[in-house]
Amino acid sequence: MQPVTAYAPSPDPHAAYLDYLAATGRGSQPYRWAARVFFGHWPDPQAWAAQSLPARLAEGRQAHPPTDHVLDAAPDAPARL
Amino acid sequence: MLHRMLRPGYDYLLERKLSSIWREISYSPLAGDITRFIDAAEQLGFTERVRFATGSQVPARLLIQAGRPLGELTLADLAEFTAACHTRHERTGKGHHHYLAAVSNTQRVLFHLGIVGELPRSGGPVPFAERLAGVRPAIREPMIAYLERKRATCQPHTVSAIATRLRHFGEFLALGRPGAGLPHLPGPAPAYRALPNLPD
Numbered sequence: 001m002q003p004v005t006a007y008a009p010s011p012d013p014h015a016a017y018l019d020y021l022a023a024t025g026r027g028s029q030p031y032r033w034a035a036r037v038f039f040g041h042w043p044d045p046q047a048w049a050a051q052s053l054p055a056r057l058a059e060g061r062q063a064h065p066p067t068d069h070v071l072d073a074a075p076d077a078p079a080r081l
Numbered sequence: 082m083l084h085r086m087l088r089p090g091y092d093y094l095l096e097r098k099l100s101s102i103w104r105e106i107s108y109s110p111l112a113g114d115i116t117r118f119i120d121a122a123e124q125l126g127f128t129e130r131v132r133f134a135t136g137s138q139v140p141a142r143l144l145i146q147a148g149r150p151l152g153e154l155t156l157a158d159l160a161e162f163t164a165a166c167h168t169r170h171e172r173t174g175k176g177h178h179h180y181l182a183a184v185s186n187t188q189r190v191l192f193h194l195g196i197v198g199e200l201p202r203s204g205g206p207v208p209f210a211e212r213l214a215g216v217r218p219a220i221r222e223p224m225i226a227y228l229e230r231k232r233a234t235c236q237p238h239t240v241s242a243i244a245t246r247l248r249h250f251g252e253f254l255a256l257g258r259p260g261a262g263l264p265h266l267p268g269p270a271p272a273y274r275a276l277p278n279l280p281d
Contacts, residue, residue: 024108049087056093068101070087 014039017069034062045070087145091165094142095180102137111144114151122190131186138183156197159188206237212244216251224251 017035021027038059042048045067048056059067106112118140122132139162144151147158163184166177185201192200209225216224224247231240 020108045087049089053090053092053096056089057096064097065101067087067089068099068105 013045013066013070014043017066020069030062031065035066038063038066088148089146091142091146091162092169094146095165095169099137099141102141103133111141114144115140117151117194118187118190121194122186125190125193127186127190134179135183135186135190138180139187143187151191151194152196154191154196156188156199159184159191159197206241209244213248213251215255216248217255220251220254 014035017039018027018032021031038048039045041059048059048067102115106115115136119132119136122135123129127135140151140154143154143158143162146162147154163181166180166184169175170177188197188199188201191197209228210221213221213224228240228244228247231243235243
């Protein structure tokens, strides 16, 4: 049985991602910098998802963790307990 | 992407390795669906390596892009994913056989879960109708009927070889415009040029 972490996503994707890192005890300064850059460029991740493929890939590998996690702020996503 | 907010498109998802999925999955709403898929694959006898490779290659991407739970995936979702694999191959030249194998495994698991109604076509001879798909229907139908009759008296390999030659001939005939006669080739006119134009 894996340990569970009480966690309720914030409506702001950037804040939700930082909360997630803190709640799961993971992350590093590069993670936080990458998140600041990505969410600085794309405060609304839907706008990023609407870009062309080259534009989406241009964010680089450092953007993978925040993009992988960006659905944390989904309105219909259940709170992770 | 693991939490169903974004649908970034199969083109993007195929450019990304979802290597972190197994670390993130326990915090994701996808966890239940992925676990259900992996458990079903185990019951069907898939090895652990294949189960987890397939799970991250296809079902995870389907769930992210479709935005629907596992029980609501359809053959159309699998077809869309397969088409995206072909498009990526044409665009980049990168191989996609491992994805196609994973799509087949996924369809097999979904079939046994009662989610889709068809098993994937696995090996065996390609149906004549599929092999002769590039031949005009008016010619294809008698060709298929001929091949079916040949099965009664010839070895399967022999019939397959005949089908290959008929396919090339049928596709050659299909090159000609309707009503314009047979395609022009250099050299003396062969005997088959005396044949009448065949209908479409």
